[in-house]
Amino acid sequence: MNEFEIMPNAKLYKGSLNTIILKLLDEQGKMYGYEITQKVKKLTKGELNITEGALxxxxxxxxKDGLLDVEVTKVGNRIRKYYKLTGLGEKETANRLVELEKFIRNMQQLVNPKWSLLWIKA
Amino acid sequence: MDKSLNSDQIGTIEKHLDSKNLSHVDLRYEVIDHISEGIRESMEIWGISFEDAYRREVEKWHYDLRTGSTRLMGLKWAVPNLVVEKCIRLVREICLKSLIIAFILTAFGFYFSDVLTPMLLKYLNLTFGIFYFLGFLLVLFFYFEIWKTKIKSTYSFLFRINAVGFGLFYLFFNPVLVSILSFDIGGKLNYASLFGNTFFLTFSYFYLQLFKNHMLTAKDSRLI
Structure with missing residues (x-):
């Protein structure tokens, strides 16, 4: 199953779903499933749609890995599950973002060395 | 204007999930919330009726709620694709861990094979035999406890489809009772048996995790 239901370059994003979730929770504090999908859609101007089946x-x-904590609340006449980072989750998010930045830098060096030089200077 | 869904509208969503056999509570509550939120937003933003918004949302979930299966847990077991996806993540991880542990222990066995006398191999058979017997009793106990909760979850589903096979395995492939998985082959260590036994015993840890997670899910759903 694809993690993202998007355009022809969906494969490029494969494997990044967990990092996206962790990064969003790091910024927003706590979020529920639907909120995560909508936030990603909004931030990427509709370019990236997380498939619910993978989310x-x-x-x-x-x-289960101890990176997220759960808070269950009743909203109207239904149940909502909020997710937030644990202490371990915060550390893992920081590590994954460092890895991601390294990956982006390497890709830039491969794809467009001039851009990557500007990026390093900045 | 806030257009929160009423009980009848939530009931319509629940009926749809029933028709798709999504009775696994660890996913069901979140899917209901997700679809409800999608419908509410469509009604608010586009000003469309519940029926139209519902149709749009159901279409979005078509693939995830369609029945599917995977070779990893047996093609015979068909459940919504959403459940399949969760099962794959759970089974794949434990399979990989069990394989790695089995490889490491077999390598140890190879390295220390000179130390393993026929008497030690006999004790190894007995130790694994006892573990297997305890494993069988635990499977029975877990099965009964899960049944008592009267709740279905992805964990109980995975437990149910594996428990019978593993329960029988603990009895009929017990190294004390049958020679096929005995550690002793002509007074020497049987590496294939060491690999098989360590793999299956490590895999058994899976049941403990499934049981624990199901009981937690059941506890949460009771609080709700």
Missing amino acids: YPALHKLE
Whole structure:
């Protein structure tokens, strides 16, 4: 199953779902599933759509790994599950972002060396 | 204007999930919330009726709620794709961990094979035999406890489809009772048996995790 239901370059984003979730929770504090999908859509101006079928298993896996904590509340006449980072989750987010930045830098060096020089100077 | 869904509208969503056999509570509550939120937003932003918004949302979930299966847990077991995806993540991880541990322990066995006398191999058979018997009793106990909760989850589903096979394995492939998985082959260590036994015993840890997660899910859903 694809993690993202998007355009022809969906493969480029494969494997980054967990990092996206962790980064959003790091910024927003706590979020629920639908909110995460909408936030990603908004931030990427509709370019990136997380598939629901991949989101919930990913959230549950991160919870099982001790990176996320869960808060269950009743909203109107239904139940809502909020996710937030644990201490371990915060550390893991920082590590993954460092890795991601390194990856982006390497890709820039490969794709456009001039840009990457500007990026390093900045 | 806030257009929160009423009980009848939530009931319509629940009926749809029933028709798709999504009774696994660890996913069901979140799917209901997700679809409800999608419908509410469509009604608010586009000003469309509940029926139209509902149709749009259901279409979005078409693939995730369609029945599917995977070779990893047996093609015979068909559940919504959303459940399949979660099962794959759970089974893949434990399979990989069990394989790595089995490889490491087999390598140890290879390295220390001179130390393993026929008497020690006999004790190894007995130790694993006892563990397997305890494993069988635990599977029975977990099965009964899960059944008592009267709740379905992805964890209980995975437990149910594996428990019978593993329960029988603990009895019929017990190294004390049958020679096929005995550690002793002509007074020497049987590496294939060491690999097989360590893999299956490590894999058994999976049941403990499934049981624990199901009981936590059941506890949470009772609080709700």
